[in-house]
Structures are given as structure tokens and as C-alpha cells.
Amino acid sequence: xxQLLESGPGLVKPSExxxxxxxxxxxxxxxxxxxxxxxxxxxxxxxxGHKFNGRSPSYNPSLRSRVTISIDxxxxxxxxxxxxxxxxxxxxxxxxREDIITGGALDYWGQGALVTVSS
Amino acid sequence: xxxxxxxxxxxSASIGDRVTITCRASQGLGTWVAWYQQKPREAPxxxxxxxxxLQTGVPSRFSGSGSGTDFTLxxxxxxxxxxxxxxxxxxNGFPYTFGQGTYLEIK
Numbered sequence: 001x002x003q004l005l006e007s008g009p010g011l012v013k014p015s016e017x018x019x020x021x022x023x024x025x026x027x028x029x030x031x032x033x034x035x036x037x038x039x040x041x042x043x044x045x046x047x048x049g050h051k052f053n054g055r056s057p058s059y060n061p062s063l064r065s066r067v068t069i070s071i072d073x074x075x076x077x078x079x080x081x082x083x084x085x086x087x088x089x090x091x092x093x094x095x096x097r098e099d100i101i102t103g104g105a106l107d108y109w110g111q112g113a114l115v116t117v118s119s
Numbered sequence: 120x121x122x123x124x125x126x127x128x129x130x131s132a133s134i135g136d137r138v139t140i141t142c143r144a145s146q147g148l149g150t151w152v153a154w155y156q157q158k159p160r161e162a163p164x165x166x167x168x169x170x171x172x173l174q175t176g177v178p179s180r181f182s183g184s185g186s187g188t189d190f191t192l193x194x195x196x197x198x199x200x201x202x203x204x205x206x207x208x209x210x211n212g213f214p215y216t217f218g219q220g221t222y223l224e225i226k
Contacts (some may be wrong), residue, residue: 035215045163045206047215060214061120094162104210105153107166115179 002026004095004110012089012117018082022095022110029053029071033098034078035106036069038091046091048080050098086119120207121145123142124216133226136197140221144188144206151211156184156203157220163206167192199225 010018022034035050048058051069059067068081078095092114096106122145132138136150155163165174167183170190180195194201194224207218217221 044220045208045217047217049214058213062214096162098210102153102165102168102172104151104215105165105208106155106163107165107168107174109162109164 001017001106002097004097006093006110006113007096008113008115010114010116012085012115013119014086015080015084018080018085018089018093018115018117020076020080020082020093020113020115023080024076024097027097027108028073029076030073032100033069034069035096035098036078036080037094037096037106038089039094039112040088046067048082048093051078059065087117089115090117091115099114120214121148121212123207123218124165124207125207125214125221127221128219129222129224131224131226132197134197134199138194138197138223139202140192140194140205140207140223141189142185142192144190144209144211144216146211147187148190148209151184151189151209152183153208153210155206155208156201157206158203166205194223197201197225201225215225 003025033050036048051057057069066083092112094112095110096107124143150169154167157163171183204220
């Protein structure tokens with residue numbers, strides 16, 4: 001049974017770096033794509049980017065200059081770093097698995113982590 | 120970016136009704152289209168991948184269809200637990216993008 005769990009600070013100050021970790025159980029992160037997405041309160045879904053172990057990540061151009069997604073296979077974790085945050089980055093952040101079989105669809109999601117950007 | 124225009128933005132229907140939600144893409148998508156259901160305070164749940172492939176455990180009253188730029192999610196025999204927001208998603212090109220969402224209310 002695949003499970004994803006996001007963790008990290010729930011409050012980040014403006015101009016600082018948002019850092020989140022997604023711990024995966026029930027599956028190896030050495031295969032498949034692992035995604036980060038976000039959803040501002042009351043709004044729709046935005047794809048941040050994804051990474052396949054050993055390959056270059058793909059990022060949303062709207063965030064590319066500020067985002068880094070990395071994989072730690074020893075811990076079965078995927079991390080997200082978003083620099084120079086503003087209030088506009090306040091959102092629930094999700095990690096999600098992308099199976100090749102599902103053709104880019106995201107079949108397993110974490111519960112989400114609310115991150116508020118505020119001083 | 121590929122734009123996904125989803126309609127309607129909200130719909131109200133009764134138990135047993137059929138509901139259709141559409142997504143129009145700004146360019147052709149092949150089979151790289153998925154549909155999700157999101158209930159309040161929950162993560163989205165994948166219902167359908169590759170246009171029409173129903174995920175394991177999803178009731179057969181959900182179905183997907185379409186081709187080119189026009190795609191549809193149909194819910195037959197509407198049930199109370201179907202009240203949610205529904206999103207389409209394209210994975211034909213980067214960045215992956217979603218429709219704006221359709222709020223389905225059960226009367």
C-alpha cells in the first residue's frame with residue numbers, strides 16, 4: 001500500500017525558503033516520477049514540477065527560477081525547496097506519484113501540507 | 120502552457136441524475152488526460168487516466184471520453200458521495216496543467 005506524507009514548517013517568513021519533505025512508504029522512489037503540486041486556499045491545482053531518480057527534473061516555468069526538487073533514495077524521500085517566498089506562495093503543498101502506466105496521471109497523493117507565508 | 124478550459128464551473132443535480140463535465144484544451148492532447156475528484160480538506164483522488172481508463176476501486180458510474188482537444192467526464196446515477204470538485208489534467212506537455220474545477224452539488 002503506497003503512502004506519501006509531506007512534512008515541514010507550516011509558517012515561513014517572506015523572502016525566506018520554503019522546504020518540504022515527502023516520505024514514501026510502500027514503494028521505491030528509484031523508479032517512476034515524483035511530483036510536487038500546490039493549491040492556494042479556495043483555488044485550483046498548480047503543478048510545480050517532477051523528478052525521476054537520476055534524471056533532470058522538470059519544473060513549471062512560472063516557478064523555475066525559485067524551485068528545486070531532489071530525491072534521497074537512502075531515505076525514500078522527495079524534497080521541495082522554494083526560495084524567496086511571498087504571500088502568493090501560501091498554499092497546501094502536495095507530493096504525488098506519477099506512474100508511467102497512467103500516462104502522466106497522479107495516482108497516489110500525500111495528505112498535503114499547509115504552508116503559510118507571513119511575517 | 121496548454122490551457123484547460125473546464126465547464127461548467129458549478130453544477131447542481133439530483134440523486135440518480137447524469138452529469139457531464141467537459142474540458143477543452145488549447146491544443147491536441149492525445150491520450151494524456153486525467154480526471155480527479157477532490158472533497159473538502161482532502162487530496163485529489165485520481166478517477167480516470169489516459170482519457171477513459173477507470174482506476175481500480177472507482178465506481179463504474181464514472182466514465183471518461185474524448186479526443187483531440189475535447190474531453191468529457193460523465194457521472195451516471197449520481198450518488199450523495201459524488202458531491203465534490205472535479206478537475207481535468209493534461210500531461211501532454213510541460214507544465215502539466217489543470218482545469219479550473221467544477222463544483223458538483225447534490226440537491
